Amino acid sequence: MDKLNHNPILQFGTSRFLQAHVDLFVSEAAAAGEALGNITIVQTTHSAQGAARVAAFRQGGYPVRIRGREHGAEVDQERRVQAVTQAWQTSTDWPQVREAAVAARVIVSNTGDTGYQLSNDDHAGLVAGDVAPASFPAKLLVLLHGRHLAGALPVTIFPCELVVDNGSVLRDVVVTLARQWQLDGAFVDYLQNGCLWINSLVDRIVSEAIEPIGAVAEPYALWAIERQAGMLLPCSHPQVVVTDDLRAYExxxxxxxxxxxxxxxxxxxxxxxxxxxxxxxxxxxxxxxxxxxxxxxxxxxxxxxxxxxxxxxxxxxxxxxxxxxxxxxxxxxxxxxxxxxxxxxxxxxxxxxxxxxxxxxxxxxxxxxxxxxxxxxxx
Known part of the structure; x- marks a missing residue:
């Protein structure tokens, strides 16, 4: 396991869905020389199960079992994901997560149905602290602020939560929070006009987990990404579609x-x-x-x-x-x-x-x- 934080893809969320969707796409694309690089995974919640999952990711690759029907034929095969080469937990590894966010070129997230909700426990004092904020938007705000201070270029952000216009929605939540915390105007401009917040739609049924990590998924998969000038894709893959008409897929x-x-x-x-x-x-x-x-x-x-x-x-x-x-x-x-x-x-x-x-x-x-x-x- 690579101990450096130089992976270009930083992913928030360790769900079995991401394991069998984005992570599998990147791993398969890497084998064909079509991926931006490897993935650092971040567990955003604190739990014993989450800690065990992070520890398992640090041991190396994991299986994804593809089972179902495709083009009239039955499919039952196992693939192995090798692209995840580092894993952190925000509750215990926040300094390392901060470093990973500065090094990243692309950020991916899938934080669940309540992922964009804010927490009353978060406040502006966390921007310079060593403790992670409670909510995902506040975590992202603090990490992007650190990236801005380090002089790192704006990043492309791919939210995968099942929210219509998820990129635009997450951008507005983070920018509003930055203003509420009275962060400086140059940083707010970096968030709003520098970073690229990409709307996308994910579609794959991931039926069960393989313990400690891995998943069982159907053959069908789609990651439809709304085209935006200047965006950097994590990979090119047959099941990743860049479109000018995301609404049609939705x-x-x-x-x-x-x-x-x-x-x-x-x-x-x-x-x-x-x-x-x-x-x-x-x-x-x-x-x-x-x-x-x-x-x-x-x-x-x-x-x-x-x-x-x-x-x-x-x-x-x-x-x-x-x-x-x-x-x-x-x-x-x-x-x-x-x-x-x-x-x-x-x-x-x-x-x-x-x-x-x-x-x-x-x-x-x-x-x-x-x-x-x-x-x-x-x-």
Whole structure:
């Protein structure tokens, strides 16, 4: 394990998702000479489990098991990630994390659903201290401030949290915090106009962890990155797509995959099916499959077609991949888990496609989606 902090990629988050997504991409790209370099991983929370994971990363590579269906064939293979060559924990290794942040050229993060929330325990006195702030935005602010003082060039930042416009949102949180802490104007300009905050969308089902590190994941994976002038990519990889139209990728995922999950969850509730029923089992139920196919074909794909011929073709191709993913016999994705926060998911996943249909193809009836949306309003 390399003890120096010279890795060009600094990653906040040690989740099994990142292990089987960004870290795997970089490792595979490195083998082809297409990666910026190796990765330093930072565990942002303090726990015994997190400390054990950091210790395991320091021992070397780890496995990622790819299991599922791709292009009609069953896939069951193991790959090994070798790109992670250093790991730190903010609660115990903050000085080392500070050094790593100065050396980095790219920063990646995936800090969970509450990752952008601030903490009342954070304050401006932490900027020059040896103790890490509590919240991720404050940690990032302090690290970028140290980078600025060291004269390091602005960095490219790739948030991977499942937040729309995640780069823009995180930038605004960090810049606002810098102003609240009354940090100098040159640094605020460095944050706002020097560093590049990139919006992106990640898509891969990572079904389980391999202990102490490693993961089991489906074959499908996508990292869609919104193009921005001057940005530095961590790697080039077939499953990393740089696009001028990130919204198109977001809509396909929301209206086909996420909507499909939520519609199956509603059918599962309506039928009183077993609590253990999985997405794969629902796809084998003739009535549930027929109902879902009707919604996809008659109420969703026409909306994509109304956006233009190219988008209609792209949506149909993505839907074919979604069906393979839903039929993954290795993935125990329970409908009971998908049905958590069901009412909110209905509003987030169904309402936008109904609203878009009213705008683009107002004669499209969408009876099943409208009925589901009415159900969500009542929850």
């Amino acid at each position: 809509q396909r995922k929301l209206f086909l995959l996420n909507l499909g999950h939520t519609y199956l969850a509603q059918l599962w509730q309506d039928a009183g099916s077993p609590a253990s029923m999985t997405v794969k089992e629902a796809m084998q139920d003739a009535a549930m499959l027929a109902a879902l196919e009707t919604v996809w074909q008659d109420e969703v794909l026409p909306v994509f077609a109304a956006m233009g011929a190219d988008e209609g073709v792209a949506a149909a191709a993505y839907l074919a991949q979604v069906k393979e993913r839903f039929n993954n016999s290795f993935l125990a994705h329970r409908l009971a888990d998908i049905a958590q926060n069901h009412g909110e998911k209905i509003r987030r996943r169904i309402a936008p496609v109904v609203a878009l249909a009213q705008q683009l193809c107002p004669t499209l009836a969408q009876p099943h989606l409208r009925a589901l949306l009415a159900t969500g309003v009542q929850q």
